[in-house]
Amino acid sequence: MENADQALFIWLNSLAGNFATFDSVVVWVASDHLVPVSLSLTLVALWFTGANKDVRERHQVALFVALTSMALSSLVVLIINGFYERLRPFDVMDVTLLFYRPTDPSFPANSAAAAFALGAAIWLVNRRVGTAMLAAAVVYGLSRVIAGVHFPLDVLTGWLIAAAVTLAVFRLKDLVMPVLRAVIRVARILCLA
Template sequence: MSFTQLDYHWFQLINQLGNTIPALNPIMRLLASYAEYVFYIGIVIYWFTRHDLKRRMIAESLLSACVAVAFSGILAHFFYRDRPFVTHNVIQLIAHPANASFPSDHAIGAFVIATSIWIHRRKEGKLWLVLAAGIAFSRIWTGIHYPSDVIGGAVIGIAAAVLIHQLFKRSSLALTWLNKCIHCYEAVESKIWRRNVSPQSSVNEL
């Protein structure tokens, strides 16, 4: 059995669960379409706790995501593959454009953020990794990705997060640059915050 045949075999096994266990289809639709927003909300919450380590963690995750998505675009261009619903009869539970299937950008985004959190906050990071795995699995269940798409995306996301973290861990110059960027943002944020609070303070004094 070739790799392509094996990939399709496992896709069929997972995708057919939509018929075997239809009660889980709404959950899989939710994970495949909307669970990524939990990561975005998490990023905002971590960032606005105004904790230095959390802000460094989020800065690393966003930079890692940019690197991973750029690499994904290159791979998609040179190793283009149609989505399962284009080539085969599948149980497609959510609508999706017929664009490049490999690698899965959803898996990349979920795993790059989850891994960045796990590196800095192991206990919380495990929960984020479970959610990332759920998103990846749901993309196969709903018929829009092959297993190798999400595995490839997960590997890219994890690798990008680890490499960027190691860059800042081993390079004092890179870490200094990152801290300066964060401090510049905080200075701007502080000015905006004071500007918004000052008129209200004046009204209260009157």
């Protein structure tokens, strides 16, 4: 598996360093700003939108699921990092590095897990918006491989962790639904929802 992971990394990373415009786009997409901020702004928009009160409440509950899933996915990644510290591609091989050198472990990719958790949670209640968010998360993860900061398996594992955690949180949300509805009611009273 490791040989396939490295071979796929070498192929994807070979796309970097050939065209300045392509490299600029990869750096822009792989940055800690474009996709995370875009996903966050999408969550804010969903918080306030919906054809009716019920749809808006579904979006608002999904936002709680998304944020909880992102936090728990990051916690799972942190726990794994405590037991297994995989070096980054630029630490173990000659790569075309388009990005700064992160100092945390490469496996699993926390950035991929966080972005995918947000998209997966929204996809469970709004397929159109969720699909766009998941597409952004996939492009984000792949761009970080092309930029030389993650192996493909790091990103794939981040996505799988996020998918599993998000499904679990979504299925357990009914246990805290009275609390979520109370929070949403208070937010509406304060004109925050």
